Amino acid sequence: MDPDVIRSGEDQERTEVRLVARGIATAVAPEEGLTDVQADLLEAIASALTGVDVDYRSLEPLGPEELAEVLARRDLDYRQRIVHHMVLAELVLRPIPTVVAHRVHLYAEALGVKDDFVRLARRYAQGAFGLAYKDLQRNGFAAHLQGGGEGEVSPGPGRGSLDPAAAPFAPAELDPELEATWRGFAGLPPDTLGFQAWDMYDARGFELPGGPGGAPRYLAQHDFVHVLADYGTNLRGELEVFSFIGRADPDPKGFAWLATLTGLFETGYIPTTGFFDRDVRERVIQAPGMHRRVADAIRRGKEVCRANNLDLFEVDYYAVADRPVEDLRAHFAVPPKGEHALEAGSVGLFDLAGMSEIQQQAVAARRGAAQ
């Protein structure tokens, strides 16, 4: 191909990235301008997803109609994901100014995007947290799961269901068959998905799914992704893994995960999801380097989405639990972590730095007992 044509295409791409960035920045900026957290996060996401570096702090405004023109050739899913970047940049604000939430709504309208998360952010801005929580339950997770195929057979053993109306908020059910399956993972070779998922639970002192106090069956699905994507289990690791899962989902509603985790662990807009409870003692996204780690998780999720077009919560990991993790990473086309994320402290699943204090204590106790 003619190099000039290639260069021309690259220039066009860069121009669009910059124009979109201007639109996003204009939409989400409070009166005093973008906060550092917003600017850092948006810059990291733009860089991770497009390879284009944009200084969000020095952008000229771009109105909703102009942004709509820029994105006219893009499909609805693409435009909706742009709106989700706006919403994410709203959700890290506490409080969200009403004027910002309303402005994002106007941008979404101009882009032809009717999105539940725009409404969610508006409810947060309004202070209607109870209504927002009901909204998130009904239209975030539940609607998403229904879209995934109501009545489908749940993957894996046991009788625990993936009831679309309740999961993942429903309390865990006792399920001896599921618990026995997880116990059986302990006998698999150490390089397999099943063994590593079991090891993650066992080392940290987690109760197994299906047993008393164990994770709900639906939520346990994400623990297999912890292994595949190699993310820790402290709040930072959880934010990474759900950023990854959310973006890997071909349905833009997968954004519910990131929106929820941000509300739980960053701004406290959400009190609980049943298994995870609000914890804002340490602002996770504001922690040094987390903007890069979240952005990289979104990038990796996007690549997995492109390769599989599959919600990772719907994968039957039990059927492949005896396969080596490396094989499965190749099968699902899970890319390695980016250098920026590693430099920013994105550690692996079995690294102590990727565990909460309580988890670290559990690991130390087990190691002590083993000696």
Place this chain on the structure above:
Amino acid sequence: MRNHNFSQTIAIRCEDPTPLIELLEQWDVDQASADIMGYMGIRLLADREEPGRYLIVADFGVVDPDVSAADEAARNNERPETQATSAAMLAHCIGEPEYHDYDELYRTDF
């Protein structure tokens, strides 16, 4: 400029608040999925001194910087679903309800 919330109180009398609670729960479920407007939430309070007397407190906030919370409440009152729920609630009440409107001046926040 601060965006003032608005509250409407409705004092009512009834023998059994159970159907009112059910109506309000359903109202909230419906509102959560509906297009956003000023409605923020509602409380039903039982009077400890006067059994059978209840106070409903409906809160409204600003969602469009150009529309006040009180105007949002007025718009809400005009909606057919509001009228229908209101009529259904009043069917369980004894006597005439007493309405009062308030602008919020202060609220304990996060």
